[in-house]
Amino acid sequence: MISIDIELNDKPGELLKILTPISKYKANIISIIHSREEKVGNRVPIRIVLDTDKETLKKIIEEIEKIAIVKKVDGEERDIYLDVVVIGHVVDTDIKDTIDRINNIGLVEDLDLIMPHPEKESSAMMRIILKKDKIKDIFELFEELEKEKNLLFIKSNIW
Structure with missing residues (x-):
């Protein structure tokens, strides 16, 4: 299992946008934590735990980064x-x-x-x-x- 920490724009439909590549590459979602109380500016932190392989994860991350900020992957800080x-x-x-x-x-x-x-x-x-x-x-x-x-x-x- 792999956790992905994301900062997402706080607008309707944004969560669906990041779930689309996960669905596209057929990764299994274990959990989603949507932390509205930790909102920073206009961004909401989201943690998604997936069951997938590393190659599929790489493709998913590339697509998510086009629409949201990926902060950590499996606890490792990103850019x-x-x-x-x-x-x-x-x-x-x-x-x-x-x-x-x-x-x-x-x-x-x-x-x-x-x-x-x-x-x-x-x-x-x-x-x-x-x-x-x-x-x-x-x-x-x-x-x-x-x-x-x-x-x-x-x-x-x-x-």
Whole structure:
């Protein structure tokens, strides 16, 4: 048996979305624990215990990760997700360079950019995926980029 800890958006139908790949690959669900009282922001922790083989588990995890955050598999920590807001002349200071440097440590998975006017400061919301042991490295890079490009990095959620 294998346990999977997931953080799921707290919206109707989200649980069904993560059960679909489990059903698709014919894994046997032993239990589901839905911990609404431990809700963090707009996410609800879910633990699913499955009876399946490792190869099938890998396929299931790949599909679940497209729609939810997999925190642990059999007690082993997965990647960390870090939400960051960047404020300043984000585009003018070469956003591609900023993203490339972040990607040397982790991976910018999502980027939302707001640029009200070319002469005004812009802002970007980034979701970065990284290994737990890279948190210190990414924070050091943020400090370096703040000084070098006159940007402000506001660290939000780590999950």
